[in-house]
Amino acid sequence: MKLETHLPERPGLLHAVPVLNIFALLWLLFLLGPSLLRQSGVTVELPPSRFQLERYQETLVITLGPGADGPRIHLGRDQVDLPQLSARLEQLRGEGAAAKMMVLLQTDAGTPAGIERELSELVLGKGFRLALVGGNTPAPALETTSE
Numbered sequence: 001m002k003l004e005t006h007l008p009e010r011p012g013l014l015h016a017v018p019v020l021n022i023f024a025l026l027w028l029l030f031l032l033g034p035s036l037l038r039q040s041g042v043t044v045e046l047p048p049s050r051f052q053l054e055r056y057q058e059t060l061v062i063t064l065g066p067g068a069d070g071p072r073i074h075l076g077r078d079q080v081d082l083p084q085l086s087a088r089l090e091q092l093r094g095e096g097a098a099a100k101m102m103v104l105l106q107t108d109a110g111t112p113a114g115i116e117r118e119l120s121e122l123v124l125g126k127g128f129r130l131a132l133v134g135g136n137t138p139a140p141a142l143e144t145t146s147e
Helices: 017-036 082-094 113-125
Strands: 059-065 072-075 078-080 102-107 129-133
Touching: 059 113, 072 082, 078 082, 082 113, 102 113, 113 129
Parallel strands: 059 102, 102 129
Antiparallel strands: 059 072, 072 078
16 A cells, blocks of 8 residues: 655745755855964964054064974964075065065064064064064953052
């Protein structure tokens, strides 16, 4: 005996729901995609800072992170050494980028201050504006003692 249904077949929008889900997912990826990307491809542990950095139109990110035989320097996503960084900054200055570009220096919390200072002096010596970037976690409050 064969079973038959006597209900009319009216799926309505039931077949369109998966297509709508795909379009909604693509829409979300295009909207949220840029906010999920970081400026630099190098992960460093930034020291805490209570200050917020304003957004700049043209930035150049230099990341100073830990390495096996000394700190690693990244210009954007490219790993460079100090002479290569100097040459690249000189090239950008020759193209007129120093007047309008801000250099953001991300330094790992474990990097010695002397190396950070040397890199800062190099960038400022080439005529670029420099901003040091800190982490998003709030800095501990300063304790005051009253005597």
